[in-house]
Amino acid sequence: MTKKDQKKTHKELDEASKSASLEDLIWLYWKKYNRHLLVVVAVVILGFAGFNALNFYKNRQVEKLQEEFEEAQDEHKELAFAERNSKEPLAGVVFKGAADKRFAEAQYDEAIALYRKALLSLENSKLSGRCHMGIGMALILKGDEKGGSSILEKLLNDRSAMGADRGEAGYHLTLLALESGDIKKTKEYLEVVPMIPNAGIWAQKALILKSTTPGLESK
Numbered sequence: 001m002t003k004k005d006q007k008k009t010h011k012e013l014d015e016a017s018k019s020a021s022l023e024d025l026i027w028l029y030w031k032k033y034n035r036h037l038l039v040v041v042a043v044v045i046l047g048f049a050g051f052n053a054l055n056f057y058k059n060r061q062v063e064k065l066q067e068e069f070e071e072a073q074d075e076h077k078e079l080a081f082a083e084r085n086s087k088e089p090l091a092g093v094v095f096k097g098a099a100d101k102r103f104a105e106a107q108y109d110e111a112i113a114l115y116r117k118a119l120l121s122l123e124n125s126k127l128s129g130r131c132h133m134g135i136g137m138a139l140i141l142k143g144d145e146k147g148g149s150s151i152l153e154k155l156l157n158d159r160s161a162m163g164a165d166r167g168e169a170g171y172h173l174t175l176l177a178l179e180s181g182d183i184k185k186t187k188e189y190l191e192v193v194p195m196i197p198n199a200g201i202w203a204q205k206a207l208i209l210k211s212t213t214p215g216l217e218s219k
Helices: 003-017 022-031 035-052 059-071 075-084 089-104 108-122 128-141 145-156 163-180 183-195 201-212
Strands: none
Touching: 075 089, 089 108, 089 128, 108 128, 128 145, 128 163, 145 163, 163 183, 163 201, 183 201
């Protein structure tokens, strides 16, 4: 990414963050991540992991991982790094970034495989919700609506997940129910999503959908 592109991305994020909650802000950053943000988030995750559960890692070990990652200047090398260190949070972030890219390119099978690799080290982190979201949506978009919906349903009901992730899962489930003609289920989701703490824009979307769709508005 050129310095011009980085400057443009930073400006967009700054504007979007003015009215966003903390969890919305995190979501926006992940929506528009670049290599710099990838490194920053990875370092933060490593710091929290070391503080909470992985305090047996010595500072030098973490530094060596960061140095090795910085030396990987293209995706092929980054993924090779991640494969060698698959249980490290930094590797999980690399896998997730690659999975996001495959998802955007509609390469859903590859995206699913990479999200699952990311979960090897991110399952107990706040980023796990994004991985489960990616897997669920990829399954739906490749034709496995039942399998994908099951994953989104689990995420929606996971109170330990970030509110924005739960809200997004619920909103997508709402649209699927509406598309299938299941008005009862649609209304149930529309009652749940706005009640999720910190659901942010997804709560707003649910309320707008409810008020603008015939048959869903409150009586």
